[in-house]
Amino acid sequence: MEAVSAAQIIFIVVALLTVATTFLVVTVRNLIHAALWLVATLFGIAVIFVLLDAGFMATVQIVLYIGAIAILIVFAVMLTRRVMQDVGPQSNENWWLGTIVAAVFFAAISTLLWSIRWPALPGAVVGDTVLALGRSLVDPNQYVIPFEVASVMLIIALIGSITLALPGKQSE
Amino acid sequence: MSEEERNVVAPEQVPVADSIVARFGNALRTDDRDGYEGYVVSVESLKDVATVLRDELGYDYLSSVTGVDYFDEGKIEVVYHAYQTSGGPALNFKVQVDRENPILPSLVSVYPGADFQEREIFDMYGVSFEGHPNLRRILMWDGFAGHPLRKDWQEAYFEEENKPFDSRWPGGDVKRSEAENRFGKNVSYPDEFDIDNWAPEDDSSLYAGLNKSGSNGKKLKTDSLVVNMGPQHPSTHGVFRMVVALDGETITDLQPVMGYLHRNHEKIGERNTFLQNMPYTDRLDYLSSMSNNLGYSLAVEKLMGVDVPERAEYLRVLMAELTRVSNHMWAIGFLLNDLGAFQTPALYAIRARELILDIFEATAGSRMMCNYMRFGGVARDLPDTLRDENTVDFIGDLVNERLPAAIDELDRFLTGNEIVRSRCIGVGVLPADKAIAYSTAGPLLRASGVPYDLRRAEPYSIYDRLDFEVCTRSNGDVYDRYVVRIDEMRESVKICQQVMREIPEEGEIFTGKPQYNVRVPKGESYGRVENPKGELGYYVVSKGKTNPYRYHVRAPSFINLTVLGEMCKGHKVADAVVILGSIDIVLGEVDR
């Protein structure tokens, strides 16, 4: 058996912590605490990106997921919930249905992941990784179509939310 | 003093048209008690009379409402002073009600400005006002037993009815009132009182009255938040509390809660001799003690019928106008603080105020608690030198050079400032009709476009001889109140310049011989002055003794607050602070 390298030890610890915090997200009773555990999970993923030498992805993960999405969740919870306490059941009568759906979905994804033969990496990107990433996003031979489609989708979402939030549109 | 002399100085009786007197028959009769004026109205027709006075005779401004407990006659009298905003003397009408079961119709629907004043009478005398929208205690706390201004109510440390008291050191034995108090030195509680399990009454009754339905008509159900701003809050200018119902950051309702500084000023005033009250008036609006003195002097001088020597009149006006400048400097500086400026404008504003306080100190002996005026004059003449300068030169330099420069400086830095304008214009708008109806006074009223200034409307002292403008603006927002204050400072400086030109070089400053215990003839009197913060009125009833039988202060800060909730609705929390700042209150005067 090969010796475990330092990077692998770090990876294992971080992965375990990430899974543990994910578990906490759905089990803690306090909504704000749940949101904060979610932040911890997202941060764990960012660390994994760093371990993969994907510094750009790691910072983007933090800026977008922790700095924007999670803070909006916290924000929404603070705005809508009574200040400190959040009592009430954590699940409703359909919990078994949810469990089945989740289990099936998990099984499906696992099968998919196991069945794919992942291609070996052609080697680390040399030079400026950020530059290479930027080039590939606007290169017609690589990812320009998905990139543009995603942009258009985001614009649609943006316009949609503005339309929803416009005042004076309540009357049917 | 003879009967004749007093009649000379008694204010003109305001004639109500005979037809109207006839219309009400017995319900409206002239008050014929010795030294009294005005009319006595029956309880049933009070509201009708008030409506007729307002609508047909133009008495649209209710200055003051207050109660008097005529213990010997078993009556409580409620006194109303109404004015025309076009100027002229008061119309004074009263209503009498039985002490045991006092119920009166509320005049809030006719004069909304009666709101807080009726609550105060309810609090202090136990008179119930039927039809009052929110009849709760206002100055005392809700659990308080008794009505403090009734003559049969005595406080915890009660010693005697009237001052001066007997010696507390009879025969060398010290008698301490705390020894007679069952709480001792306030460190132990009675046996039945359990501090650990004591819970203060909640404020649910207060919160219940709040309009929290700001989000009505929206699909989204939102929760409103009730925030207590104060009593410990940096921008309530003292211990003042605003209970604010918020929808997001927008105010749906606002209730002022006051009385944290209540010391029963008026009860103390009834126990003091007439002259002993003078230093107490300093503590009302402690930023403008000179003007407070002046109002009280006018009220008592009206009863006594004394004249004030020429030089003293000029000195009084000089002091009152300097007070106005220093007060407005303070008001503007701290309005800017409420806008979030970090003290800089405030410190620039009160830099010039220091010099004014120097004059006060050199003349009256104190910078803020001046205690300067006396019945029939002033206490001291100007000193010869001030800050190693000739006093007249010093004041002349101040009013001719330094104050105008300081005002111009404020004007230059603040009036055009983009942030000041965007925060103030259109905020806290008070239309003219509402400003009159709510009995607002001072810069608040004039910024709404009502040119009502007592110095012109009902001139006192020597104001009829002086040349100055009544400053008004038309929009009635925070910005206009600020501009009116700037303009008023300029006019005050103008008055001070005239005073320094025209003041008699020499002359008496006091009529008669100074005495500790003045005898004041029987009667009632209402003296009012245009204080920097608004109309300050004193209602004094004398029974011919050395102590006033009733001593009431119509505090402009207190009555101006009536309209606060109205002005704040629909604005943001940050605006509430600014609107409060633009009213310019002093809690010493609000709570009394």
Added chain:
Amino acid sequence: MSPVIGIVIEAIIKSALMVFVLATAFAYLTLAERKIAAFVQVRKGPNRVGPWGLMQPAADGIKLLFKEEMVPAGADKVLFFLAPILTMIPAMVIMAVVPIGPDVELFGRSIRLGISDLNVGMLYILSVASVAVYGIVLAGWSSANKYSLLGGLRASAQMISYEIALGLSIIGPIILAGTMSLQGIITAQQQSTWYVLWQPVGALVFFLAGLAEVNRAPFDMPEAEQELTAGYFTEYSGMKFSLFFMGEYIKMVAVCAIATTLFLGGYLGPYVEQLPWLGILYFTIKTTALLFLMIWIRLTLPRLRYDQLMAFGWKVLLPLALANVVVTATATVLLG
């Protein structure tokens, strides 16, 4: 000594130095602010502790250290404790990528005056800045106080809003320099000139959004004393309070340092080639000038109202920053 250990030791020493320098900068920044305020307001300011009040920060620190720590009855204890730390840490680590001088020779090694030089340096700054809001939000929420909650909400809304303008305003220098590394941006400015000349709009937007980001007047909404007593840290006392205080001032230093790097040429100045140590001096002077500007603005201007602030951020700064990006990108492509 293996090279790895050498690098680690160097990093540790530099980090410790950075923490020390920032803590000192915080202490004397508070004194400077009070002195400047006094100067502006015709007062004397602190002058009792040491000569010219120079020991005042130490006295304040000792006082705060010994103050009673209070925790409100309804507070969420863990988060209440965590919030000041979460405010403090991002403020400290954000400076890690800012170079404060050119490389210097010391003990036979070439030492970079700056802890690290990431190729995604600018993104790193943005990510740390976006995390900084957590401390404030959590402080507001965990105090169980309505003022704190309102302050926390205001802070999060404000910081999220202005982060967008902030992020867009730094794209200009990135496009011009062609790199996200701060060292690279300085090198690029060495070849052309200070970017404040090429990017005046970007620099203005960055400074204004930076003011809002660190909650300084006239955008000091979250802690608006006149409205919310002290906003999110109303319930904090003693050392926890001073951590917030420290976080705020160090963030000020960081924003000014980053602005210096992006727009004012960082450590560049005459003779810096010959005498690399001069770089630190230039960097300090430029940063201090910006700090003085911040303090000056605070002493002069009243505060905007919350809705005006949001409107300014979304309707003025954001379009301005966007337009700046478009213009810069187009011009770069067209002119090469």
